[in-house]
Amino acid sequence: MANSGSSARTEQDRILVERFRRAIELAFKADTDLLRRGWLVDTCCLIEIGAERILLTIRNGRPAIMERVPLLVSWDFAIRGGAEAWTALWQPVPRAGWHDLFALTKRGAMCIEGNLQLFMANLQYFKDLVALPREGGTR
Amino acid sequence: MSAPALEPMVGRYLTMPVMGAECRIYFEEAGSGIPLLCLHTAGADGRQFRHLLCDEAVTSRYRVIAFDLPWHGKSYPPTGWQEYEYKLTTELYVETIRAFCLAMRLDRPVVMGCSIGGRIVLQLAHAHAGEFRALIGLESADYQQPWYDTTWLHRSDVHGGEVCAALVSGLIAPQSPTEYRHETLWQYMQGGPGIFKGDLYFYRVDSDLRGKLTGLDARRCPLYLLTGEYDFSCMPEDTLRTAESIPGAKVTIMKEVGHFPMSENPAQFRTYLLPVLEEILSATA
Numbered sequence: 118m119a120n121s122g123s124s125a126r127t128e129q130d131r132i133l134v135e136r137f138r139r140a141i142e143l144a145f146k147a148d149t150d151l152l153r154r155g156w157l158v159d160t161c162c163l164i165e166i167g168a169e170r171i172l173l174t175i176r177n178g179r180p181a182i183m184e185r186v187p188l189l190v191s192w193d194f195a196i197r198g199g200a201e202a203w204t205a206l207w208q209p210v211p212r213a214g215w216h217d218l219f220a221l222t223k224r225g226a227m228c229i230e231g232n233l234q235l236f237m238a239n240l241q242y243f244k245d246l247v248a249l250p251r252e253g254g255t256r
Numbered sequence: 257m258s259a260p261a262l263e264p265m266v267g268r269y270l271t272m273p274v275m276g277a278e279c280r281i282y283f284e285e286a287g288s289g290i291p292l293l294c295l296h297t298a299g300a301d302g303r304q305f306r307h308l309l310c311d312e313a314v315t316s317r318y319r320v321i322a323f324d325l326p327w328h329g330k331s332y333p334p335t336g337w338q339e340y341e342y343k344l345t346t347e348l349y350v351e352t353i354r355a356f357c358l359a360m361r362l363d364r365p366v367v368m369g370c371s372i373g374g375r376i377v378l379q380l381a382h383a384h385a386g387e388f389r390a391l392i393g394l395e396s397a398d399y400q401q402p403w404y405d406t407t408w409l410h411r412s413d414v415h416g417g418e419v420c421a422a423l424v425s426g427l428i429a430p431q432s433p434t435e436y437r438h439e440t441l442w443q444y445m446q447g448g449p450g451i452f453k454g455d456l457y458f459y460r461v462d463s464d465l466r467g468k469l470t471g472l473d474a475r476r477c478p479l480y481l482l483t484g485e486y487d488f489s490c491m492p493e494d495t496l497r498t499a500e501s502i503p504g505a506k507v508t509i510m511k512e513v514g515h516f517p518m519s520e521n522p523a524q525f526r527t528y529l530l531p532v533l534e535e536i537l538s539a540t541a
Contacts, residue, residue, distance in 0.1 A: 210430050213485045217426025220488040223403040238414045240422035 129200045130167030133250075136207070137166065138182050140249040145179060152178045155242040160235050164247070165197035180246065194231030196247060202226035207250040218244055265309040265320075267330075272359040274326065274334075274352050281356065282330035283323035287315025290389060290540060291365035292533075293357065294322040295373030297395075297516060298459060299420055299452025300443045301329025304370070307522035313530060317537060318366070323356055325349075327451050342454035346463045349376050354384065366536055368392035371490065371515060372459050377479070378498070382469050385477035390536045392529075393481045395515050397494035398465035398501075406460065410450040417445035420452045427515035429486035431524075440519045474504030478539065480532045481505055484513030508532075 144151065155178025162173050163186070172183040172192060198206075198221060205215035205226075214220050221227035229236070236243055265286035271278055284302055286309045294305040302322035309320050324331040327342050353376065357365060366389050369377045374396025381391050404423060410416055421444040428437050444452070472479075479502060483495040492509045499505040510517060510528050517525035 213429075214488055214491070216430055216486060217488065219403055219423070219426050223401070223488055233408075234413055237408050237419055240419055241425065244422060244425065 126168045127200070129204075130169040133166045133200055133203050134169045134171055134184065136250045137164070137171070137203075137247075138184070141180055141182060141246070144249050151242060151245060154178070155239060155246075158235065158239050158242060160194075161192045162231075162236075163192040163195035163197075165195060166203050167200040178242070192231065194229065194233055194236050196227065196229050196243075198227035206248065207252075209252045211251070218247065263306075263310050264315065265306070269330075270323075270356075270359055272355050274355045275348060277326075277334035279326045279334055279352070279355075280332050281323050281326065283321055283356075283360075284309055285319060285321040286310070287317075287319050289317040289319055290537070291360075291362040292318040292320045293353070293362065293365045293367045294320065294518075295353070295367065295369030295376065296322065296325070296328070297371035297373065298455030299328075299424075299447045300440075301325075301331075303329065303443055304440070304516065304519040306519075308518055308526075308529075311522075311526060313526070314533060318533065321360070321362075321365075325352060327448055327454070333448075342448075342450055344372070344455045344458035344462075346376070346379055346458060349458055350379055350383070353380065354387070357387070364389040366390045366392065366533075368394065369396070370394035370518065371396075372455055374481075374490065375459060375463055375465070378465055378469060378472070379463065381474065381477055381479050381502075382465075382472045385472075388477055389540065390478040390480070392532060393479070393495075394517055395483050395487050395490040395495075396481050396498070397483075397490045398469060398498045400490045400494045402460055403489060406453050406456050409453040409456070416449050416452075417447060420444040420447060424515065427487055427489055428520045429484060429512050429514040431512040432514065432520040436520050436522065440516050443519075469498075469501060472502050474502050474506070478536065479505045480508070482508045482510055482517070482528055482532070484510045484515060484517055486512070486514035489515055 158175050158178045160175050164171050170186045172186050173180045202221050205211055265284045267284045270281045296302050296304045301324040305322040308314055327333045367377055374393035377391040377393045408419055421441040424444055425441055481495050481499055483492050495507055499507045508528055513521055513524055
């Protein structure tokens, strides 16, 4: 794994978190089809970007971001990756082998863990959600 | 609005025995010449080859045929299917292909298969090379490392079609046209319950061919292996490793293509396939 959560926070991690936050805000300001597809999604998931952690609380498919993760907080599942993995995934045309969540987990650059039932039941929703920062994104 | 367009392929049904079971098989075909039998990927059907069936550069010289495996597409499962779990095995897969060739009286066809179809052409090359003019494996390797738990594909609390499509969506190259990306995924959404999982029994459990291809010589029956650079399931290095042990095997790594070359990016795929078909024709002449 590229990230264990214990490494020092970096400016790059912080910039990536900000990029993710802005992409989500922008997407859900509009009438995104993620709301249509995710109408049954109610969950709380942890996203780890390098040493940064954010909590996504999703109700009826609409995510809210908590950038200060409380101590002892519960979440259903986590998606963890290093800055290199997230940066690669969000390239306009990602390079081969770095272009999909599962390509990244297969190569050990990301990790998805926890109670995965809801994640798998809404897999395309979550894949598209975390790929939102990709400019001119494909899915 | 464009004018109505009638495509050249025709679809028919064939009932044939496979290992003691009567199977009603749907197939589509177009063209004339050397038979080119096309095998679809796991959990999908022959529609993946629709572009090839309409490509005059191919059908002017090849009789292109794509059939749906039993349990897939418009081919029904054998009678009594409701009483057992579907699991594709190496033996069942080989015998289904050979039974189809026999029933259709195909004279030493070229067989081109993708993914599980790419794996089975290695077995055909190994055990039945004399029956084929040439073999083409797309996204083909003797083994590849699993990247998810297949139990997710068939359970009551996850929609099978949606999870199958979402899982394989990452295997499509980002450069592939959006229209064909979603057409490819639509097929995965339409598979029968547990069928993709049953196909992967063959892929993951029953057909690890590492070390089992001894004696396979592609100089007797030409073997072409074409793999997309964006396929992280059957990765280019898996195909290259496989080819290293097969004298005469020819490998091409296809740029800007993933796991479904013929359906996700037909224009890009044909630039790689046409030279292969040309070479097979030249050798036949």
